[in-house]
Amino acid sequence: GIQVEQSPPDLILQEGANSTLRCNFSDSVNNLQWFHQNPWGQLINLFYIPSGTKQNGRLSATTVATERYSLLYISSSQTTDSGVYFCAAADQTGANNLFFGTGTRLTVIP
Amino acid sequence: DAGVIQSPRHEVTEMGQEVTLRCKPISGHNSLFWYRQTMMRGLELLIYFNNNVPIDDSGMPEDRFSAKMPNASFSTLKIQPSEPRDSAVYFCASSARGFDYGYTFGSGTRLTVV
Numbered sequence: 001g002i003q004v005e006q007s008p009p010d011l012i013l014q015e016g017a018n019s020t021l022r023c024n025f026s027d028s029v030n031n032l033q034w035f036h037q038n039p040w041g042q043l044i045n046l047f048y049i050p051s052g053t054k055q056n057g058r059l060s061a062t063t064v065a066t067e068r069y070s071l072l073y074i075s076s077s078q079t080t081d082s083g084v085y086f087c088a089a090a091d092q093t094g095a096n097n098l099f100f101g102t103g104t105r106l107t108v109i110p
Numbered sequence: 111d112a113g114v115i116q117s118p119r120h121e122v123t124e125m126g127q128e129v130t131l132r133c134k135p136i137s138g139h140n141s142l143f144w145y146r147q148t149m150m151r152g153l154e155l156l157i158y159f160n161n162n163v164p165i166d167d168s169g170m171p172e173d174r175f176s177a178k179m180p181n182a183s184f185s186t187l188k189i190q191p192s193e194p195r196d197s198a199v200y201f202c203a204s205s206a207r208g209f210d211y212g213y214t215f216g217s218g219t220r221l222t223v224v
Contacts, residue, residue, distance in 0.1 A: 031211055041218055043201065048212035086153065096141060096205075097166060098213070100153040 002027045002091040006101035013077050013108050021072040021104045023087030031090035031098060032063055034072050038083045046072070046085075077108045114216035116202050122222045128190040131219045134183055135204030143213065144177055144187050145201040153201075159185065160207070192223045 003026035013019055025032070034046040047054050047061040049070065054061055058077075063070040074081055084105050088098040115134040123129050135142045143158040157167040159179045167177070174193070179185040189196055199220050203213040 033212060035213075035215075041199065041220075043203075043215035043218075045212045045214060088153075096143070096158050096160070096211075097155055098143075099155075102152055 001097065001099050002029065002089050004087055004089050004099050004101035006085075006087050006104050008104060009102070010105045011107070013106065015077060015079060015108055015110050017077050017108075018073070018075045019077060019106070021074070021085050021087075021106075023070040023072070023089075023101060025068050025070075025087075025089045027068070027091045029065060029068075029089045030092045031096070032070055033088050033098065034061055034070070035086045035088065036081075036083050037086065037103070043086075074106075077106075079108045079110055082106055082108050114202055114204050114214050116200075116216035116219050118219060119217065120220045120222075122224065123192055125193055125223055126191045127223075128188065129192045129196075129221060129223075131187040131200050131202075131221070133185045133187070133202030133216060135185070135202070136206075136214055137183065139204035139206045139214070140182070141205045141207055141211075142179060142185050143203040143205075144185070145203065145215075146198045147201060147218070148198045156187070189221075192221075194223045197222050 005024045032050045036044045051065045058075045060073045084103040086103045088100045117132045144156040156169045157177045162179045177187045199218045201218045203215045205213045
């Protein structure tokens, strides 16, 4: 299956700072999603973004499919942004078989 | 909508016992997925259904695992017999095929096999 690599593995931010999380994938994709797993374990879908750019409040994401990477931007971080951010992708042979990266653990300190 | 509903939230069982996990997808979603999350292996797809039909069960670890979706509003994942290495958080997710394939996950079932 498709390989998904995320960086950095860990990130500590002061409240109010901005950050960029990166996701590299090994093959062409037709399904790419970003999720946030909060400290209680709940997985929340942030973006479905196989290509292009989307924004939702303080979060935005960009996928450059031709170069096989996606970026998640968090601006003006808040303590509630803490948790693990996962990127997941499926290649063009199996749109529903999402492979998850190992995640970026974000800690926002007040 | 109440979202994807999973039950139970926590399950502790003894090795060798049968375990059944339940999932109710979002109404109108026609794809359903079962995932398992462990520290060692992260999030893994076990099986998924489209329109109640199992499409890919290659992630099911062994014959001890089985999944059914008898109708559009209900799915089960069964482990029989259970083993300690099955301890994990099991997530169910659903999505609607169409413009946006974004998945909605349930709250998960934390399974502990002792």
